Amino acid sequence: MLLIVCPYCGKRPEIEFSYGGQAHLARPVKPAELDDQAWTDFLYMRTNTKGVYAERWRHARGCGRFFNAVRDTTTDQFLAFYKTGERPPEYPK
């Protein structure tokens, strides 16, 4: 089980959290102007990165808030946790 550090509550076991997928996917500002391919990219296409990956988690059974994490998907080791809206912090490469 992963140990996840909620930026608001601290270190907690994975079962307190729900996963939110790839981070930093901004909803299009002018949706009406998107063509079908752009919508497809926004809705369905994910990088599915093998390696260092920025992702969203939600402390669903805790404070309820979303935040972001950086994890290496080849080891499942977390490299950083940060609040929604922040840029990813520096982390050891």
Added chain:
Amino acid sequence: MSRQSFSALALIRRGLSGHLGWQKQWRKAEPKAAYDAVIVGGGGHGLGAAYYLAKEHGLTNIAVLEKGWIGGGNTGRNTTIIRSNYLFNESAALYDHSVKMWETLSQELNYNVMFSPRGVMMLAHTVHDIQVFKRHVHANRCNGVDNEWLEPEQAKAFCPPLNIEDNIRYPVLGAALQRRGGTARHDAVAWGYARAADALGVDIIENCEVTGIKRDDGGAVRALETSRGLIRTRKVGVSAAGNTSVVLRLAGVRLPLESYPLQALVSEPIKPIFPCVVMSNTIHAYISQSDKGELVIGAGTDAYTSYTQRGALHINTHTLDAVCELFPNFRRMRMLRNWGGIVDVTPDRSPIIAKTQVPGLYVNCGWGTGGFKATPGSAHVFAWTIARDEPHPINAPFTIERFRDGYLIDEAAAAAVAH
């Protein structure tokens, strides 16, 4: 090349001579400089595609590249369940094509894949389950796929260890049974296809990872860069399961895939007690008994994307909770091994078997948590797609473009499995 044929007579003859003199089942091929077609990924789907390319489409100068060892990925990690009781017409056609091929696969390959149509029973625990499963039963029958509704007593008659008391947290309210469903020996599927493809001249190249896809001025596939050198080819079929998006990115192709760990476990072996396959999608328990006697138990996916081929223990214990409640006589059994595989999941939980926008590059992926059952049918239509540069009618709906055009085959919402 001449190939020893397996038969009862051959088995007796070799048995009397101490089982000496069996041939290797396939050659250890070295990569050639060029092939007419290359399959990336040496699991059941990839090896099968190579076999059907050679057998049905006359393409024998082909290779299967596998970065590890054949059958070492999800082909060797699944819980071997075979069924075709999917809701939508497109899915029913694809999966039932596969079930029909399973029925004769051992004869086709002259290799015992131990297909055992012992029946797959899916349990209903809620009113919603009952409604959904009955809808599946009717839809399946319209598509010529067998599926029948069982009341709890009938379910227990079909699977005597099942607990149908109403004092458990999720009592069994009924079940949908596909009698033609069952299990097969997963390793034998990889080995059987490898052996049969090899006999037709296919090179099976292990420890060969694709590191680049070279394209010509028109954008078409020209060659593969691999850990064992450059291989020229104009046709590449990628069948790389959880690593498909990694391979396709080498050609700049994006796919609507996310790779998750899916776990399974087996118990200590016991005498035959479990006559069928039981699935409970609602409380996440998938269980059958192997011919060795182990209970083979499928757990759920982990919450997060990963390539580690392992997951968290709480996923397994969650499934064991359900198994122990449904089958109280297993409560004191010990589990021997658990493991994970990386499954590539699409947004609608249906696969992609299609051409890509890169000429000469084809992809068979997105099987998610249920690819094993489809191995022969998927390999068959994928080979067709590669050979003819157009999809077989069965896989024509399973395009990448369906996500753009809104033609989802939404087995996710059809609740074949609770996600």
